[in-house]
Amino acid sequence: MQSSLRFGSFAWFPATAIALACCLMGTVLGAQVRVACLGDSITFGARIADRDHSSYPGWLHDFLAPSYQVRNFGVGGATLLYEADRPYAKTKAFREALDWQPDIAFIILGTNDTCENDRRHNWRHADSLVVDAKRIVASLHAAHADMRIVLCSPTPMFANKRGLKPERKADLETRGKRLAACAQAMQKVARTTTNVEYLELRNTLTAGHVSDGVHPTAFGAERIARRIAEAINSPLVASDLQRNKLSKQLKERGITSKPDSFHGFDGVAFQLPQTSASCRVFLPKGTAKGTPWILRARFFGHQPALDLALLERGFHLAYCDVSNLYGSQSAIDRYFELHSLLEDAGFHQRAVLEGMSRGGLQIVNWATTYPGRVAAIYGDNPVVDIRSWPGGNSGKRSDADWQRCLEAYGLDETSAKRFEPVAVSRLKPLALESIPMMLVLGTDDKVVPIAENGNLLAARYAKAGGQVEVWHKPSNGHHPHGLHPVDPLLRAILRATGFAQDITVTPSPSVEYRSGAGWHGDSWRTQVNKMRALAKEHHDVPIVFLGDSISQGLTGSRERLTKASGTRAIDKAFASLGAISLGLSGDRTEHILYRIQHGALKQLAAKVIVLQIGVNNIVTGKHTASEVVRGMRAIVAALRQQNRGAHILICGPFPAGERGSAIRQTIDAIHAQLPRIVRRYGWAGRGPLPAQPGASYLDLRPLFLNDDGTCNQENMRGDRIHITAKGQQAWMNAITPTIELFVQPR
Numbered sequence: 001m002q003s004s005l006r007f008g009s010f011a012w013f014p015a016t017a018i019a020l021a022c023c024l025m026g027t028v029l030g031a032q033v034r035v036a037c038l039g040d041s042i043t044f045g046a047r048i049a050d051r052d053h054s055s056y057p058g059w060l061h062d063f064l065a066p067s068y069q070v071r072n073f074g075v076g077g078a079t080l081l082y083e084a085d086r087p088y089a090k091t092k093a094f095r096e097a098l099d100w101q102p103d104i105a106f107i108i109l110g111t112n113d114t115c116e117n118d119r120r121h122n123w124r125h126a127d128s129l130v131v132d133a134k135r136i137v138a139s140l141h142a143a144h145a146d147m148r149i150v151l152c153s154p155t156p157m158f159a160n161k162r163g164l165k166p167e168r169k170a171d172l173e174t175r176g177k178r179l180a181a182c183a184q185a186m187q188k189v190a191r192t193t194t195n196v197e198y199l200e201l202r203n204t205l206t207a208g209h210v211s212d213g214v215h216p217t218a219f220g221a222e223r224i225a226r227r228i229a230e231a232i233n234s235p236l237v238a239s240d241l242q243r244n245k246l247s248k249q250l251k252e253r254g255i256t257s258k259p260d261s262f263h264g265f266d267g268v269a270f271q272l273p274q275t276s277a278s279c280r281v282f283l284p285k286g287t288a289k290g291t292p293w294i295l296r297a298r299f300f301g302h303q304p305a306l307d308l309a310l311l312e313r314g315f316h317l318a319y320c321d322v323s324n325l326y327g328s329q330s331a332i333d334r335y336f337e338l339h340s341l342l343e344d345a346g347f348h349q350r351a352v353l354e355g356m357s358r359g360g361l362q363i364v365n366w367a368t369t370y371p372g373r374v375a376a377i378y379g380d381n382p383v384v385d386i387r388s389w390p391g392g393n394s395g396k397r398s399d400a401d402w403q404r405c406l407e408a409y410g411l412d413e414t415s416a417k418r419f420e421p422v423a424v425s426r427l428k429p430l431a432l433e434s435i436p437m438m439l440v441l442g443t444d445d446k447v448v449p450i451a452e453n454g455n456l457l458a459a460r461y462a463k464a465g466g467q468v469e470v471w472h473k474p475s476n477g478h479h480p481h482g483l484h485p486v487d488p489l490l491r492a493i494l495r496a497t498g499f500a501q502d503i504t505v506t507p508s509p510s511v512e513y514r515s516g517a518g519w520h521g522d523s524w525r526t527q528v529n530k531m532r533a534l535a536k537e538h539h540d541v542p543i544v545f546l547g548d549s550i551s552q553g554l555t556g557s558r559e560r561l562t563k564a565s566g567t568r569a570i571d572k573a574f575a576s577l578g579a580i581s582l583g584l585s586g587d588r589t590e591h592i593l594y595r596i597q598h599g600a601l602k603q604l605a606a607k608v609i610v611l612q613i614g615v616n617n618i619v620t621g622k623h624t625a626s627e628v629v630r631g632m633r634a635i636v637a638a639l640r641q642q643n644r645g646a647h648i649l650i651c652g653p654f655p656a657g658e659r660g661s662a663i664r665q666t667i668d669a670i671h672a673q674l675p676r677i678v679r680r681y682g683w684a685g686r687g688p689l690p691a692q693p694g695a696s697y698l699d700l701r702p703l704f705l706n707d708d709g710t711c712n713q714e715n716m717r718g719d720r721i722h723i724t725a726k727g728q729q730a731w732m733n734a735i736t737p738t739i740e741l742f743v744q745p746r
Contacts, residue, residue, distance in 0.1 A: 035069065036073055036104070039109055042216060043072065074093070085122060103146075129185035191240070272337045290498075294353075295318050300319045309486060327358075349372070360379045368426045377430075377435060378493065444477050503590055503623070535582075547612035554728060555580075568728075573736055589617055589628060611650050712727075
């Protein structure tokens with residue numbers, strides 16, 4: 001399921017990444033890499049049902065298996081501080097961890113150290129945070145000298161969590177401010193100790209991921225586990241070497257610098273000698289392989305979520321002042337001088353370009369001038385045509401900016417009318433370099449209209465043969481900038497630079513546990529086990545519905561087989577043939593892939609598998625259309641390999657959300673790509689199906705939409721996701737002709 005990703009000289013091989021990383025770190029690998037999770041109740045899994053599976057070490061085990069062995073050494077209430085009321089270093093769990101001699105150890109401590117009240121007097125010992133962290137590290141290295149140790153910041157506290165009592169809220173407000181000191185102590189130890197790294201977790205969770213303002217839910221634990229799995233696959237090295245290289249280059253060029261900082265990250269500020277441009281460069285706590293970096297154009301610090309996420313993952317962040325130059329040659333010259341300096345300092349030749357608003361002019365013009373120096377392009381409501389802004393063709397005119405822009409380009413009012421923005425011929429060199437472009441666009445932008453800018457750029461780059469991904473924000477204007485949450489954009493940048501975790505194609509169990517799943521008290525794993533047992537007992541059922549709650553809704557979770565006397569839509573359509581629903585609420589493509597490996601399908605001699613998946617990837621996973629399609633492609637490939645005698649009928653996600661919404665646009669984009677999947681199996685998507693089993697695709701969206709694109713209320717429920725009994729019957733009627741080609745009445 002894993003494949004090599006390469007862009008420029010970035011390369012990453014996810015299937016072997018940890019083995020290579022551990023070898024580089026000096027770890028001697030056995031049959032499995034041993035990963036120890038040390039910490040307090042957050043590691044232990046307090047307040048989480050089925051904590052063996054749903055604590056973060058439980059999820060981590062599933063994400064890393066079978067090449068890794070993960071153990072949970074968490075202790076509720078434990079502290080980092082040796083003089084606090086429950087020092088972790090004095091617990092039985094810590095002694096057991098030392099005896100186990102792991103290859104990698106993750107340590108999350110500090111939450112309980114922030115306590116200072118009538119019951120717990122821990123924070124009074126805070127001056128010993130660094131010393132005591134070093135003592136724990138020394139004990140671990142004494143047990144295994146080459147152990148890779150990752151010191152994590154404590155996870156955040158959320159005093160604003162709804163439902164908290166006033167005294168709890170006040171306590172968390174006080175304690176939450178102390179977490180920064182805990183994180184700084186971990187950073188200091190990591191910076192000064194061999195084989196020790198620092199991992200920032202304070203931005204990993206939101207208030208919705210915790211139960212009481214502190215302890216993660218199963219969903220929060222899953223996010224922690226994914227972040228830690230990402231860190232395992234992408235080890236960071238100390239940034240001191242890179243810092244020294246940069247200092248050396250500045251000194252050799254006679255550049256005087258001064259210290260700078262950005263959200264807790266150290267940096268330097270300086271002025272370029274040739275162009276006199278003011279620059280700022282910020283260093284991560286640990287540097288990622290290849291020294292990747294992001295070069296931001298204009299409005300530094302505005303909407304910093306992406307910049308911070310990349311800094312946390314070992315990217316450097318650079319800024320060069322190109323104010324009032326509007327992407328002209330003078331601005332390009334400034335970027336060239338900075339790029340040359342940073343490349344000589346060991347930074348990667350290819351930088352990720354980020355441009356908001358007028359910064360779009362800068363990144364597009366730099367990229368088209370020097371395509372070999374670009375890893376990816378991210379434009380956020382970008383200006384690409386000066387006639388639109390500041391010229392005001394249909395956007396907002398700025399007279400002062402327009403006059404400065406004309407001067408920067410050496411144009412006058414007449415010659416400016418002939419200005420040709422982003423011609424396809426200019427973009428082709430970028431496309432030939434396979435440089436991905438990501439655009440975030442407000443559909444109601446009156447300042448920088450997307451028809452003249454972002455959409456124009458996307459269309460012309462696609463025409464040039466380039467890879468472009470667009471996030472439209474319906475009803476949004478020029479502000480606010482940024483994508484919220486930033487995760488999909490972050491994944492796209494990481495993919496472009498070779499550090500991606502392709503979640504949608506990596507088999508994993510589901511975190512779903514809520515009562516609304518319709519499992520009558522069961523867990524997701526219990527449901528998987530029940531379906532496996534049912535399939536083993538009825539192995540000759542020829543028709544299988546595989547999917548999420550929409551497929552589960554055909555039968556419910558108790559009576560998954562068709563009944564001859566049943567009144568359900570699936571009974572009326574297929575009781576004479578025999579069908580089973582393997583739908584599970586909340587499932588996404590990665591969960592289906594896990595169930596193909598470990599679930600009921602292996603027990604069945606299916607002749608037709610009806611695949612209906614994708615909406616949860618979009619709604620809860622925030623996955624892009626291309627990510628979902630990759631997941632569906634992986635599912636079909638896995639099904640064809642495991643169930644060679646079965647025909648796979650792909651329905652694609654049904655319509656969801658309001659007409660014109662981001663959800664609906666993503667679903668439409670998925671359907672546009674689905675015919676390519678079935679072509680691989682010998683069917684072009686039109687005309688008669690081949691006699692032998694393969695794969696086919698039916699676009700059933702019209703069943704659930706009115707002519708004007710709104711949801712059909714007869715066939716869809718009010719949540720605009722699930723379908724009614726009439727909708728189920730329409731679905732069954734639509735797929736019956738295809739199914740009857742491969743299944744005969746019993």
